[in-house]
Each structure stands twice: as structure tokens, then as C-alpha cells.
Amino acid sequence: MLIxxxxxxxxLLERGYPGSSAVRFVGDHYRLKDKQRFILSRNVLAPSVASGRRRKRVNCxxxxxxxxxxxxxxxxxTLESYLKGxxxxxxxxxxxxxxxxxxNNHVNDRTTCRAVELMNSVLMAANLHSVILLLDLQMSMSGKLAGFIRQSFNEASIPGTVCTSRTVDHELKKAANDSVVATADGVIIDSVNNVLDIPACVIAEKGRDKISLYTLSPDTDITEG
Known part of the structure; x- marks a missing residue:
């Protein structure tokens, strides 16, 4: 049914319908649950938008x-979800x-620490010139998490800084043309030139045996792997 x-x-999207209206109309037609509508809203795009974003992907x-x-x-x-299977x-x-x-309800825990380790493994292998990691200031305990990541960067010799900000999305959107932005936020992807999918890099290296990785691509079955 989701396919x-x-x-x-x-x-509908390719013909100019707003995303929220398209998901609501189709969701009502198929009598979809809220979770199913959420999946569709995050992952289904107009083909022209999808192809444009794919061209911005930077290989690991x-x-x-x-x-x-x-x-x-x-x-x-996203890395926490991977770790939790x-x-x-x-x-x-x-x-x-x-x-x-x-x-909005994120809580720092042991899984968060492990997610930082996975992220750092990608950064260490990337041989980057510099890294800036931004955390939303309005999130609970964001300052404490920033300090933890900052220390982990120092210990791993990652040439990076960690900042909290009330305008993370805005700051990422104005990234220099030759910079790379690590995110899966579609609004940000649409605004920048080069995008790295760190969770995809982790999965490529560590494998996906512990997770169920699905796709709604018109050219594949609903499950991958």
C-alpha cells in the first residue's frame, strides 16, 4: 500500500501540489496511519527534486x-536509530x-555517546581540512553534548570545533559553495551545493545486519538488503 x-x-508533487496537501490527500484516500504518513512525508519527493538532491551527494x-x-x-x-536497530x-x-x-524530545544517553564514536570514525577517515559541528541551542543539554563532542574531537585529533546555535539551519544554508554539509534535512540539502550522508558512510563500513533499511523507490521492492 505504501508503494x-x-x-x-x-x-501530485511533480505537478506542483504542496507536500503536506499531497500526503494528506493520498493518506486519507488509503486510510493511512500517522506513522505511515510521516514516512511518506520524509522520503517521497517529486522526481525532479530527488534527482537534483542526488547530484549534490558527496562520496564518503x-x-x-x-x-x-x-x-x-x-x-x-539517525546514528542512534542505527545503533538501536x-x-x-x-x-x-x-x-x-x-x-x-x-x-524535540531527544535525551543524551549512552547511545548518543556511541553515535558520536561512529560519527568520529567517519571524520577520522575523511582526512578533512576542518570541521564545524552545530547543535541546536534550544535542545535540552545541548551545551553538555557540545562539550563531550569537543573533547572527543581533541582526543581523536579531528580538526574541528563544536558550537551551539539558535539558527543552525540558517547557518548551514549559507555554507560556502565549496564546503560540504552533513545532513539529511531536505530543506538544507536544497540550499547547499555538496552534501555528505554520514549515516550512509557508517552503514557502508559497518554493515546493516542489525537494521531494517527500507525504500519507497519506484524501481525497487519495499525492502533493501
Whole structure:
């Protein structure tokens, strides 16, 4: 049912319908649950938008000497889902997203620390010129998390800084043309030139045996791997 719903939403999006209206109309038609609508809203795109985003993807091995800005919570929450073996989705644009929807209720715990370790393993292998990781200041305990990541950067000799900000999205959107931004946030992807999918790099290296990775791509089955 989700595959058919995704096809209908793509049809509407490509013809200019707003995303929320398309998901609501199709969701009502198929009598979809809130979770199913959430999945569709995060992962189904107009084909023209999806192809444009795919062209911005930077390979995990094509980062040497580059400047990287990281959408901290976006990356870490997805890595937490990976560590917990939770359901994950590859969107029409090729970026991996979780299905938790827990951004506003995020709590730092041991899984967060492990997610930082996974992220750092990618950064250490990337041989980057510099890294700036941004955390949303309005999130609970963001300052404490920033301090933990800052210390982990120092211990791993990662050439990076960690900042909290009330305007993370805005700062990422104005990244320099030759910089790379690590995020799966579609609004940010649409505003920048080069995007790195750190969770995808982790999965490529560590494997996906512990997770269910799904896709709604029109060219594949609903499950991958």
C-alpha cells in the first residue's frame, strides 16, 4: 500500500501540489496511519527534486582536504536509530533517514555517546581540512553534548570545533559553495551545493545486519538488503 501511495504522492508533487496537501490527500484516500504518513512525508519527493538532491551527494571517500559543516542532531539521532536497530528509510533522494521523529524530545544517553564514536570514525577517515559541528541551542543539554563532542574531537585529533546555535539551519544554508554539509534535512540539502550522508558512510563500513533499511523507490521492492 505504501508503494502505491508513494507513486500517487510523486505524481501530485511533480505537478506542483504542496507536500503536506499531497500526503494528506493520498493518506486519507488509503486510510493511512500517522506513522505511515510521516514516512511518506520524509522520503517521497517529486522526481525532479530527488534527482537534483542526488547530484549534490558527496562520496564518503571524496572528502580529503575539504571543509565540513555538520547538522549535529540530524546526524546523531539517525546514528542512534542505527545503533538501536530501528527502522530506517532511504528516501527518493538517496539519503538515509530514521523514523523516530524524536528531535524535540531527544535525551543524551549512552547511545548518543556511541553515535558520536561512529560519527568520529567517519571524520577520522575523511582526512578533512576542518570541521564545524552545530547543535541546536534550544535542545535540552545541548551545551553538555557540545562539550563531550569537543573533547572527543581533541582526543581523536579531528580538526574541528563544536558550537551551539539558535539558527543552525540558517547557518548551514549559507555554507560556502565549496564546503560540504552533513545532513539529511531536505530543506538544507536544497540550499547547499555538496552534501555528505554520514549515516550512509557508517552503514557502508559497518554493515546493516542489525537494521531494517527500507525504500519507497519506484524501481525497487519495499525492502533493501
Amino acid at each position: 502505491e501511495a508513494a507513486k500517487d504522492i510523486r505524481y 571517500t571524496d572528502t580529503e582536504g575539504r571543509h565540513l559543516l555538520i547538522d549535529g542532531y540530524n546526524v546523531l539521532i 530501528e527502522e530506517m528509510w532511504t528516501g527518493d533522494d538517496g539519503f538515509i533517514r530514521d523514523n523516530r521523529g524524536v528531535f
